[in-house]
Amino acid sequence: MRRTWTLTLIVSGLALMAISYFGLAAPWGADSVANSNPRMPFAPLVFVVGVMLLFGSAIVYELYGRAPRGGGEE
Amino acid sequence: MRTVTRRRFVQGTAAVGGAAATSKFLFDGFDTVARADEVVDAAMAQLTEDVVPTTCWVGKQDCGMLARRVNGRVVKFEGHPANPLNYGTLCPKGQAQIGAVYDPNRVKTPLVRTNAKGEPGTWRSASWDEALELVAAEVNETRARNPKLVLWQKGRSKAKSFYDTAFVKAIGSSKLGHGAYCSDTGYRALEYTIGLHGVLHPDFRYTKYLLSWGWNITNAGGNKFCWLTWPRHLLAARERGMKIVHIDPRLRSAGPFADRWLAIKPGTDLAFALALCHELIANGHIDEEYLTTYTNAPYLVEDDGMFHRGDGDEPLVLDAATNSFVPASQAEAPTLRASTSHNGVAVKTAFEVFAEHVEQYTPEWAAEVCGIATSEIRRVAREYGEEAVIGSTIMVDGVEVPYRPVSIMAYHMVQQELGFQAMRAMLIVSMLVGAVGAAGGQFSDKTWKIDGKYTSLDEVEIGDGPYDFTLNKSKFYPINSGHPGLVAKVMADPERYDVEELPEVAILHMVNPLGSFADQDAFISTYEKFRFVAWIGPWISETADYFADVVLPSATIEKYEGPMSATDLYVDAKSMRLPPMEPLFESRGEIDIYLDLAAAIGVLEGEDGYIAQVNKALELEGEFALPLRGRPEVRDIFDRWARAQGIEEGLAFFEEHGVWVKGPVKPTKFYGYATDPVFGGVVHRLYGESLARYQKEMKARGVDDLYAVDYTALPMWREPTMEQSPGDYDLYLISYKLIEHKQARTSYIPLLNEISPGQRLDINPATARARGITDGAEVWVESHNAVTGETRRVKTVAAYTEGMRPDTVGMPHHFGLWTHPASRDRGPTPNALYFTGEGYTVNTADQSFHVKVRAYPEGGESA
Amino acid sequence: MATTQPIHHRELAPQEMLGRSRIWTLVMGLAVIGLVLGIVSYARELTGGMVVTGMRDVGIGGGATWGLYVAFLIYMMGVSFAGITIAAMIRLLKLEQLRPVGRIAEILSVVAVVLGGLAIIVDLGQPLRGLVNLFRYARPQSPFFGTFTLVLAGYGFASLVYLYLGSRRDAAVLAERPGRLQWLHRFVASGYSDTPEERERHDRASFWLAVGIVPLLVVASSTLGFVFGLQIGRPGWFSALQAPAFVTLAGVSGVGLVIVLAALVRHAEHRSDVLTPAVFAWLGKLMLGLLFVYVYFMAVELVTATYAGSEADADITAALLTGTYAPIFWTSVAFLVVPLGLLVYAALAKRWSIGMLTAVSVLVNLGALGKRYLIVVPSQTHGTLLPYGEGSYTPALVEYGVVLGLVALGVLMIGAFMKALPVIELQREEEVGQDA
């Protein structure tokens, strides 16, 4: 289960980055007004979220099934 | 403290608390979508936009303009597409003048002085009525004794100067202009020699070889047009293959447009011209037909230099047809070159005398004097002579005229001690090849109109004094251009010039002697002597600042003025300055001011009153004449004028179209050869007999040789007086115009100061290094008066340029003003270095703008 | 022998909690002053507009439009890059003896990213717009996109995660002891129990994290290099070498700072027990390697500029070698070459004195700063392709103030961390056992 979650995060993170970078952000090029706008508003934010998911996965991997508080289990 | 209490405008914003300012900064245009929409609504709300035709106010030639108005406020001036002067274009000043119109530092109300004269003024606001009454009282007080002791002085006249000359006539005052500082030397020389009112400019439509003689091609116009119109002609000619020989110590003036650059030594133009004459005669480039038919070249001259008149009073010539001596007007084929005797009197033709006279002026000699290679001088003379294709003719619009595609453009360069004769010599160069008034040849005025001075200058009667304060008809300056600087000298020491009565009241109209004339010191010490000074202008000039008792604020462009000639030589047109807005603040248009002033003085109505004079000046007769009773509306004056011109709509025509294009000018109007009678029926004076006569009379009255020496029948070289300055004053100072500025007053416009920031000393790097002057560093320029020994110095910054003669330095003639915050601290004016009076004034009472100086770095005083 | 016992049974060595020395207090005090100065300076910039800085338009403005701030940004990015690399390498290459500096490197990395980010903000004419519009409109094509998103978001976050996971164990240890920060320690520990599987899991996680970070870093720092490297319009910048040169010099300065910090901790907090000369020697060798490569790049760049360079490049090179910038240039070069010499000597003599290394580290960092400055500025003042004539740029006091403030902020962050968590990993008890 822990593994599944972690992998899901990694994959989705990478996916978001890829989609945002290649699909949603402003298209490459300097020859039209379209180049100046992201295809989806806040696409760059999506990219950043992707990056965060990617590395956040490590936290999930380690903390899976732990309460954020409490010192060690009895 | 110059005027009512002031505070900094920006304090308002500066006072804003840090916190507020921060949020303003952070959120300024922060919202990136909503903002745009808001402003759309905001701006779209009730905007009324229209366009008003008018004419440029800042320059001298009144280019046609269209004023774009939004809600009644002018937001931009653009060129009027149909105006032949500028065809829709505008120069930098024309564009930037909007900054002057809205200048918060304009005089807002009439002002009355509250402190002593001779120091920066403090003022109180006054009503128009009070101010006008004050002026009227002072004027009338003096007029009662002698109206000539009221001095009316104006800077450049804008448009047809009918309304101010009408005022001068109505009150009978004396009058001074700025001419003696402009190019009047040249005007006198041409009026005297060929009867035209102007200096030298070419027939750009056909000329192929142009001597750009001290012409500031890329920065200044000529005497007839602003810079804008001349370069348009020049470029058209150039694209037809015209070659330009640039004769100027400074390359920048022609910039890339000089095909050849002859860096002549300042003040030696006469020598160069004489050498050209020498070469043209030597090469046989002589238009005998023109010289014998239309000039006094064949007139017989006796040894005393006077014409040989026999028993009659008309000069005789040797008629080759009958080989007899006959009066000039009756000769069929006058002989050009002869040296003979008649009734035992040895006589030579004037041309013979001239030819012998220029024998001495060889290219080798001139090369020495002018600092130009002999080969260059020969080359120019040869090319000029050959390009003239003497004898050829051309059909222009169905009229056959002689074709001499060689010409000279020369303007302010004549403002030098030998200017009058230099200009005569340059004109004679043109006369020798018959280029005067020929297609492609030498022009001077817009049309070939003979000026009254052609006769009057020949008949000057030199009086014995006492003289009037302009020294008109005096033994000092028999040919007189009315030199304000001389008037200053006279007022400083009347006895010396045999003058008894000095002016008491001055009405200064947009003229600023302290700022724009040479010899600042002289003016400061003289204007103090006026009992009363009234100033008319949109700003408080330096002169007003020191000496005005009353200031009458005039409008800038927001007024009626006109009519204006809009011809570019080849297309005839008239235009009008129409007010694109109501006069700002409490200012009034000049015509309104003069109407009110005339009324206050009590000369508005009546037979010789102001209105009557206006009728005369504008030729308003019959139904169009203004009624002599009651104060006319300014618009009505021009409406009558327009209808008198045959325009039914009257002024409404101009209010709709802006410019009245009458169509092309006929060649018979401007080609001297094509006019009827040819050359307006005057004989061109190659030989200036009367000049020699004046010299005799002057000497007979025992004036110093300095005054008389240049009154010679033929141009004669002598070393300029400035050369007598000590050797360590080893540089020549010249001054010149910048395209970004008009006189000094445009330094009131920050838009222009930005692209042309201030004073500088153009100096050749080699020259500078030898004196330890580094580029951009502060440098002292010190001038020396060769006659009085007086020295003057100013500090400015060095500007290296390889386009300057090593023995010459240059300064733009703008700047040096102090009353306007925008013009302060822009460096000195070169006028503070020039001298006027003996040695620095032309024999026609015109100003010389040459002086010997030395330059040394700040801190290097001992250098 | 290694018998596992619950950690709370273990006594905490007194010196293992740091941040109590007099030096620490002194440094923090100075930092607070610096920060205040920085804030005041930036306030002036906000209210008065950037006209209060020494920057001006390129061309008619006769100035440099990017100055000290950007130089500082690049420098900080480099530091951050190096910090996390070291940390990651310790993981990947199992460099047990370097573990004591591991966390120092991690902290350095996080702090540097934050400072770099702030350096961008203070350089913006519309800072608040920047924060919104970058997330809203950032364009991949602009090298800035890479710099901003990858560098800041990417490994800023990554190194934070890395630091966090690495700190859990020590937090757990501290969470046992009552104190003002117990809540924090508990939160960070987030239920860490020192069971073998927990440790094993942590090791695996951080291993992969490291694996993930390293390539990211190379990409990120390279894009930063591209910010300059891809500019045809700027002579002296259009150089393929930019990216690699950036990365190496980054490494040099980063390792340097790690050494300085380590030395400081060692001296101030008496941790010679773990921060052994061996640790420093290792770092020294690492720096030697990087420095050697960089000096090589530098030489190549110079040669290309002087020989193959265009007129414009030649002008810049002239300005660097003999002109306006010669003093900064040659000082920077000396600060990089002299240390190289010293390190080579140390390597040959096999004598790595900590004092010498610290001195060297300070020098190379100054040198690095200088080089960053010289990459940014001269090409603007002396590299205009149209005949604008020479420009000039001197940082204004405001700029120095702001940069000082940023540095101070960094110091405060590190200091605060030292208060909260051990800046040197607590030893695992099997090691304790060995000590015992």
Add this chain to the structure above:
Amino acid sequence: MTRYAMVIDLDRCQGCRACVEACKVENNTPQGSLWMHVFRLEEGTYPSTTMSFLPRPCQHCDNAPCVKVCPVGARYKREDGLVLTDFDRCIGCRYCELACPYGVNVFNWSDPAEHQYLDWDDPDLPDEVRGSVPPWHNPDHDVVHGDEQRRTSGGGHAKGVVEKCTFCVQRLERGELPACATTCPVNAIIFGDTDDPGDSVNAEIARGDAFDLLPEAGTKPRVHYVGGKHPTRSAREIERVEVEV
């Protein structure tokens, strides 16, 4: 489809800087912000000195470095060839200024409203300008332009943003030529549509002596030059303007 282009005839340019002033008044650019610059250049030593003039508007490149580097797409290229700046989006990073080989970008270092040639001593100033700053305020700049509906015309909109020549987008929309082309006293600036075969601008571009500025930069400018020659780096600028930001 329209593709705007400009041709500057150096055989005609007299370096008068009327274009500079026309631009400033039309676009209300603040003090120190010159979108058009005219170089006055000097080469060689006396007496063999030569001089030349070089007007330099934004080159509106088809391959514009500034557009590529703009992090937020505030600087963008329009299909009609114009390179424009969205004043409401620019974050003021000045990256475009670095990327541009021609040095055409201008940054608002201080509050433009306080740099409109008006900071003179005068208590009545606020009344006199009646809220329009500068007094010749052009309302076209308050509205959005083009299909993209962005506020791109005029200058001095906000502190901390970059601005530059817009080819007078607001005038083009009214069917007028850019202010510089209109005012040029010697008609040295020719402006037109390269997609219209009948437009005179095409003939000019086709001239044998036509050249672009800094071709090596590969920016494909839409501003071309005819007559004269490309300035060398040995050219010295004389009579430099003194901008005060």
